[in-house]
Amino acid sequence: MAGYLILFYVDEAAYAADAPADLLAAHQKFQAAHGDVLRGGGQLAPSTTATSLRGGGRSPDYAAGDDAEVTDGPFVETKEALGGYYLIDAPDLDAALAVAREVPAVFGGVEVRPVIYP
């Protein structure tokens, strides 16, 4: 079994203007249907609430440490921002994609990434 992170990207402007009222219910339904493989997940607050730290990891433990430069906003600015994620168990990519197809994803889409150290 391997881990996959399903990241969902959302056009935040479109979402803010016209979020479906039953989206939360759709996520709850998805979570109920795939509870056996879900290892975590959550909706993220809008990218305007993000804070980024850039430091290059030069301290002995590779942390940003005192070098960290604190900036307002997401690490990468994109039209479709990271809006949430699910961490799942799946035996292979086809199984992970089958789960990802069922993630409620309005105004955007999902990206599936293998997790190397689950």
Place this chain on the structure above:
Amino acid sequence: MGPADAALADAHRREWGPVLAATVRVTRDLDVAEECVADAFARAVESWRADGVPARPGAWLTTAARRRALDRLRRDEVAARALPWLVTDEVAPDDPTPGETDLLALVFTCCHPALAGPARVALTLRLLGGLTTGEIARAFLVPEATMAARITRAKKKIAAARVPYRVPATAELPERLAAVLSVVHLVLTTGHTAPEGDALLRRDLLDRAHDLARLLRTRFPTDPAVTGLLALVLLTDARSAARTGPDGELVLLADQDRTRWDAGMITEGTALTKEALRGRPVSRYAVLAAIAAVHAEAPSAADTDWSEIVGLYDELLARWPSPVVALNRAVAVGFAEGPAAGLEALEPLRAEPALATYHYLAAARARFLQELGRSAEADAARAEAALLTGNAVERDFLGRG
């Protein structure tokens, strides 16, 4: 070439994919499997020359490659692996043709939609067809280093993202099969007219398109798209021998010696086309094969039923519109209704950005302009076409005027 070397060349073409597919099952790693298969072929050179060609060369090579793989696995047992093992299912005990299942698993892995389109074709030609990276790079006009990087990246993704090594389940099959068929079709069209180089066609690519289409037909005999694609491969390749003259120069369809067309391929291709057209949904490949069948059945160029061909292009354009299909339809209109009608049909396509660097548009205009006696304009169009093609045989033809 001695009998051993001839048998080796033949085995390289026919058996590379099957031997590799069976070896991947043991190594669960594409790179290691490729090394073991290359090693088996190297051993075959010595052994077959010294002891003669074995009765079943494919089985000999598979045994040698798998033995090598098991040796390596034993030696590498404790070595740390950077990448995960390839994900495979156990072979079902009731599978009557495990070798074919392995081969198809390799096809579906190479053509997985999670891989970039160009990488799918490259992996298919290399892992199933045994082509070298250099040969593949030349077929698709990219530097060898670029192609090598593309193949390496795709193999890493297969391992790291755990793209499974298996024939997909029924639910996923239509989408997955479509991806495979489009790779085979690209191999066919690239082989039919090589984008670059001194020869008009690439025999190695056409042979691979044949093998892959046959393999798919064996496993999916009732799928109309599979049937249509095999028909298209046969009807396209049937004309290969007549497409160039004694000095390798281009001979147009209208001027080809039709006795040099392969009658066996035409008979089989035509029968498969009829079968494919009866299937539902009708596939694009079946309609393309039908167009090739109309040409193949005409006793001479003058007897070609061009209005039938225009009708088939209309169907293609309605369901699968593309600038190239629009161009082919316009050319057919010219043959059905005369050069003035053809030129008129081509005219709106000159504003199509996708055709701006496509030499067949200029070549078709040159032809119709010439027939209308507008020689100066025809010369200019021909010069434009010659400038745009990368194939030396086509360029020579256009230069002949």
